[in-house]
Amino acid sequence: MKKRHIEYEGREENAFSLSTGDLMAGLLFIFILLLMGALLQVQKNAEQDEEIxxxxxxxxxxxxxxxxxxxxxxxxxxxxxxxxxxxxxxxxxxxxxxxxxxxxxxxxxxxxxxxxxxxxxxxxxxxxxxxxxxxxxxxxxxxxxxxxxxxxxxxxxxxxxxxxxxxxxxxxxxxxxxxxxxxxxxxxxxxxxxxxxxxxxxxxxxxxxxxxxxxxxxxxxxxxxxxxxxxx
Known part of the structure; x- marks a missing residue:
């Protein structure tokens, strides 16, 4: 019974680690999207200024x-x-x-x-x-x-x-x-x-x-x- 308990706790620990990694990856993806959006807006503004x-x-x-x-x-x-x-x-x-x-x-x-x-x-x-x-x-x-x-x-x-x-x-x-x-x-x-x-x-x-x-x-x-x- 003790062995099973250890394995269970291990599985819980691994699952928690994966969810944290997924969260960090998601945050990184959101940051990249925001950065790309900001860069595109800067480029758009520069193009508009050039046209003016x-x-x-x-x-x-x-x-x-x-x-x-x-x-x-x-x-x-x-x-x-x-x-x-x-x-x-x-x-x-x-x-x-x-x-x-x-x-x-x-x-x-x-x-x-x-x-x-x-x-x-x-x-x-x-x-x-x-x-x-x-x-x-x-x-x-x-x-x-x-x-x-x-x-x-x-x-x-x-x-x-x-x-x-x-x-x-x-x-x-x-x-x-x-x-x-x-x-x-x-x-x-x-x-x-x-x-x-x-x-x-x-x-x-x-x-x-x-x-x-x-x-x-x-x-x-x-x-x-x-x-x-x-x-x-």
Whole structure:
């Protein structure tokens, strides 16, 4: 009887060991499934982010092409450039303002008369208007003079440009523009440099029109989301 009891206890002990092993295997399987699900979700999110970036980058690229097409015959006459960041730069100071003054020179008014209505017409096209988050008018100075006095001067100049441009447009366009157009005087904070590293005092005095699209906003949102996830 004693022998049978020992064998019985042994069988009980083996059965208990097997059930513990099965439990551990089950937990491991569940962990693997959860890990695979998390990895698949990360991959899915990355693919979605990539599609968003491609979509908005395509819109931004096409807008650059259309702005180039619209103004390519005028840029040389205006002493202006367009780059792929959607910045249109008027870089002939003698055409823009008198030294230390905020009033637009007659030649700059003539340029704006031609440029600005066409500029807004491109931006208001159905394929672009809902993707634009800001239209920036930026005033820049060189490093001559004090930073704060240059800040005041550049702000006064951009307000003068904004007011003049608004006066060129019909009421319906102005309603749309008020939501997006801003005047930004930046003093000498964004200087232009020559190839040898010296400040280009001539080209640093300029007015720029910049467009911010959803592409920038989407990239910022994605970068912020990834930063938050990295900290978790």
């Amino acid at each position: 970036v491609k979509k908005y980058d395509k819109t931004k690229t096409q807008l650059y092409i259309d702005l180039q097409k619209e103004f390519k015959d005028d840029l040389a006459t205006w002493r202006a450039t367009i780059d792929s960041s959607l910045c249109i730069r008027f870089q002939e100071p003698s055409m823009l303002f008198d030294e230390g003054k905020q009033e637009l020179k007659p030649r700059f008014k003539e340029i704006l008369n031609d440029f600005f209505p066409r500029y807004i017409a491109v931006l208001k096209r159905p394929e672009y208007r809902d993707n634009i988050v800001e239209i920036r008018i930026e005033g820049h100075t060189n490093s001559n003079g004090g930073y704060y006095s240059n800040m005041e001067l550049s702000q006064d100049r951009t307000r003068s440009v904004l007011q003049y441009c608004f006066g060129l447009m019909p009421p319906n366009d102005i309603i749309w523009m008020k939501k997006l157009v801003t005047a930004n005087g930046l003093s000498s904070s964004h200087l232009i440099y020559k190839k040898n590293g010296e400040e280009d005092k001539f080209l640093s005095r300029r007015v720029e029109f910049r467009v911010r699209t959803n592409a920038e906003k989407q990239l910022e949102d994605i970068a912020n989301k990834r930063l938050i996830n990295k900290k978790k």
